[in-house]
Amino acid sequence: MVLSWQWVLTFTAVCLRKRSLILRKQVYLMKRIINFKYLVLFFILAVFCIAGPNRCLFAQDKVVAVVNNEIITQKDLNDFLNFITMQYSRELKGKALEEKVQGMKQDLLQRLIEDRLILQQAGIEKVTVEPSRIKARIIELKKRYATDTEFEDDLGKQGLVLADLENKIREQMLMYAVIQQKVRDKIIVRPDEITDFYNKNKQQFLTPEERQLTIFILQDEKQAKEMSYYLRLGEKIEKLATRYSFTTNTLSTWKGEDLRKEIEDTVFKLGLGEVSDAVKVDKQYYVFRLDNITGSRQLSLAQAQDKIQTYLFEKKLQEGLTKWLDEIKAHSYIKITGD
Known part of the structure; x- marks a missing residue:
């Protein structure tokens, strides 16, 4: 059987058109699949942002x-x-x-x-x-x-x-x-309360022993040691100032005043008029001289009453505030949601 060349051409063209249609459908389906994948990915990311701790700004609104x-x-x-x-x-x-x-x-x-x-x-x-x-x-x-x-x-x-x-x-x-x-306007501290507190807590109103010192501050360790030595010998500060570079300061302090340990240990071992060894604090050197000691004494009721008034008022304020808040909480809805 002999096929004409026109028929062959027609058959070939039909096949090519069918193949083209199939390819276009495949491309269309691939695009749909890709778009769907992107949609799923976007949804997953959105959920992750909402649920993931510290991942997105949504966590701030938790x-x-x-x-x-x-x-x-x-x-x-x-x-x-x-x-x-x-x-x-x-x-x-x-x-x-x-x-x-x-x-x-x-x-x-x-x-x-x-x-x-x-x-x-x-x-x-x-x-x-x-x-x-x-x-x-x-x-x-x-x-x-x-x-x-x-x-x-x-x-x-x-x-x-x-x-x-x-x-x-x-x-x-x-x-x-x-x-x-x-709360605050309803608080009253009576005079008899102040007197009663003073009589029951007199030990709290003993002033501690106070020490007055002169401090010599130097940058060089060798000079600080020499300064300490000559001060102990009784050499005048004015004369020492011609040989050494230092600054002076004064300090009034008592035990437990939040001094650095190395300073407190030094100054409270000194006798009246004594001079300490050079003490290094950070990058400077300190020499201490004890000039005076004021002994402990009992404050009178008149001297202590302002402190007692303040203490009792603040104590009553805290108690009153706690009681007032407890009453409010008892009639309120409070829920902590947790993590």
């Missing part, structure tokens, strides 16, 4: 506690910690600041819960704060910094903006006002 009709989020906790850190950062530095903040972390959530309860009471009592007081407090804080830029940089380091700081100050003032109204 609810850590519920207080009546309000929630406390992880972000609230972080902001509170940053605010506290900023408050202490101008007074404490380095390890001292870190230890202070770490010490507060354990009770941070409980403190924040109590703050929310107090703020809710402020709302019930319709307590308000004048904006001018908040502004004045901000100005006071800014005075601790050399420039506004330094102030703003410190805010930024703590993850805060000015509006956050203003809000925290407003909350502090509201809490103080409602505590003043509900």
